[in-house]
Amino acid sequence: MTHRSPCRTSVAALALTAAVLALPGCFVTRAIGLGPDPDPADPQKGDTPDVIYEKGRALFAAKEWRRADDAFSLVWKDHPSSPYAADARFYDAECRYALEKWNGALEMYKGFMKAQPLSPHAPLVQRRLYDMGVFQLEDGARHVFDTSGEGVDALEYIVQAFPNGDLADDALIQVADHDMRYNRPQDAVQHLHDLVDRYPGSEWAYEARLRLARAYRELNRGAKYDADALQRAAAQYRAYVALVSLEPARAAEYAPNIAAANAELGEVEETLARKGIETADFYLYDGRTDAARAELRNVIKSWPDTPSAAEARARLGDDTAPGGTSK
Secondary structure, X not given: OOOOOHHHHHHHHHHHHHHHHOOOHHHHHHHOOOOOOOOOOOOOOOOOHHHHHHHHHHHHHOOOHHHHHHHHHHHHHHOOOOOOHHHHHHHHHHHHHHOOOXXXXXXXXXXXXXXXXXXXXXXXXXXXXXXXXXXXXXXXXXXXXXXXXXXXXXXXXXXXXXXXXXXXXXXHHHHHXXXXXXXXXXXXXXXXXXXXXXXXXXXXXXXXXXXXXXXXHHHOOOOOOOHHHHHHHHHHHHHHHXXXXXXXXXXXXXXXXXXXXXXXXXXXXXXXHHHHHHHHHHHHHOOOHHHHHHHHHHHHHHOOOOXXXXXXXXXXXXXXXXXXXXX
């Protein structure tokens, strides 16, 4: 067995210590477990809420979002009664927005607005939520785990918290579009009705009615359907055409949309009329001739300009054209 002498061991230890001391100071403190000296720009133990808040503002101005986030969190979480707490929560939300921590930002903005509903920051909060929500709707679907639902939450919160704001109607149209992209026409109907009913003066009021007609139509397509949804769609198409046609200038501007609405209305009416023809056929099969005739007459009366109405006239030997005039 080989024995090292105490003298030789001490020399080696001194050499190692000398080598460590020759390295940069920061490395030395880390090597012996003390860590780097705290940055005086960050909050220190014993700092008062006003000092922490001002440090947070300085870090915020320098775009040190994470460090500013930490500082502002200390103010409103540890000193909730401080006069700086409300603004600290707003700037904390702003830091999370800058860091693209969308869900965290939303919850932080909600907390701020609940505590300060009349804050002068409210218009900016509304804009932040709208931009954040729209981004999530567009970007969320690109991820493996779809996060677009968080965008819907942000936009729906705008309607709840800022019902008289500038962006509530825009938020509703965005969410309705998202509903339709995800094949949820019933949800789209709800959001579009909110827009049409609550914001009749909105720039989206006309377009929303046309989209509402299309959403109702999507609720039930094909020959086998509940006619109520398509009747509601037809009513919305007619209302849209009537509203945008009231003023000649608007009618000229919306001419392509009016043409599209009339074409789609024709398709809806033909689907409804076709159902009437099928019902008449059922009555005939069942031996109920009078009921079949009544159904065919109803097709002619309700949807006179459709191909199915022409078929009904032919079956009844009716030689009147649409409008009641003889051919």
